[in-house]
Amino acid sequence: MMILRHYITILFLMGWGWNSFAVKIEKKLLYDKHTLQDTYKYGKQERCFQWxxxxxxxxxxxAFQERNDGYGMLRNYKNANGKPPLTRKYVTNKYKQIRDTFGVNRYQGIPLYRLDDVRVPERYGRDGAYVSVISDSADYFQVIPVTFGGIWHVPKKYMKLIGPLSIKKVIFVDRTNQNIVTLEQEGATWLVRSMNPITTGANRPPYQQPTPPGIYFIQRKLLEMLFLKDGSDEEGGFAPYASRFTGGAYLHGVPVNYPDNKLIEYSWTLGTTPRxxxxxxxxxxxAKFMYDWAEVEKTLVIVFD
Structure with a gap:
């Protein structure tokens, strides 16, 4: 019950406020360009870092890491490990996109089964999600996802074992305030390494979707992440210094549209609204700072409101 309690605490924080400080946080920036203050104005709105x-x-x-030894990461980028079965209940939108009743897409999803029924998945987990591994059998791992409670069976092909680890680097993406902060643990203190404006995903289907809330590992880095023009197979340009954390979601720099190929340092849209x-x-x-600083499969990205 102690393990579940800590998971529930994390889930609670994904959507609600909290009024006490639990760990020591100090500012010791390694990157000091475009730095935001603790509170600042966007138009008539007051925005902040939700410390x-x-x-x-x-x-x-x-607390969670102190109570667990085995960890893993859910994986199914571009359905590389197999198109997941339909969940027990699901919805299909007008663009024929299938989601479970918790809003997680079937595409790139990881099937999670109840312990008493491995015939039909109950819901999907997200690619890159951080989980605790409780036990394993011939075909399944028993896991607890960080961002929602319960113990689930997940087929082994959708999992990568990480083993014992101690997370020392975390990147927080705040969808409400459109800002990002990087932190690194030294001893008992978490040091703030950067505080910057961002833009997250917009809810404009079928080509744009919100950056999904959750807790993920950095999975891969690309110097240039190529992107296609909407509704086309034609390359539209690239995003520099890209670090992938879930599905097709990357932390990256200002996109460059072809035929241009020169890097762009800043955009006036940063820190405004999801787009x-x-x-x-x-x-x-x-983006380059994070590309150099963050470690693959050792750094977490936490997306929250």
């Missing part, structure tokens, strides 16, 4: 939520997220993660396809757009030099 209260961030603090309790970190406290919950530390990307699902990715988290940054100033290009900040």
């Amino acid at each position: 209260n939520k961030i603090s309790v997220f970190l406290d919950s993660l530390e 990307s396809h699902m990715c988290v757009r940054n100033a290009t030099s900040h």
Whole structure:
């Protein structure tokens, strides 16, 4: 029950406020361009870095790691490990996109089965999601996802075991305030390494979708992430210094549209409103900082409101 309690704490924080600080956070920037203040104005709105939520997220993660030894990552990028079966209940939108009743897409989803029924999945997990591994059998791992409760069976082909680890680097993406903060643990203190404006994914289907809330591992890095023009197989350009964390969602710099090929440092749209396809757009030099600083399968990305 202690393990589940900490998972529930993390889930609670994904959608609600918190009023106490649980860990020590100090500012010691490694990247100091385009830095935002703790509170700042966007038009008539007051925006901020939600240090209260961030603090309790970190406290919950530390407590969780102290109580568990085995970890893993759910994986099914571009359905590479197989198109998942339909869940027990699902919805299909007008674009023929199938989702479970929790809003997770079938495409790139990972089937999660109840312990008493492995015939039909109950829901999907997201690619890149951080889980605790409780046990394994011939065909399945028993896991607890960080962002929702319960113990689930997941077929082994959809899992990558990470093993014992201690998370020292975390990137927080705030969809509400359109900002990002990177933190690194040294001893008992979490050091703030950067505080910057971003834009997250817009809810404009079928080509744009919100950056999904959750807790993910950095999975892969690309110096240039090529993208296609909407509704076409034609390459539209590239996004520099891209770090993938779930599905097709990357942390990256300002996109460059062909035929141009020169990097763009900054866009006036950063820190305004969601407008990307699902990715988290940054100033290009900040994307490079994260590209160099974050470690694959050792750094977490936490997307929250």
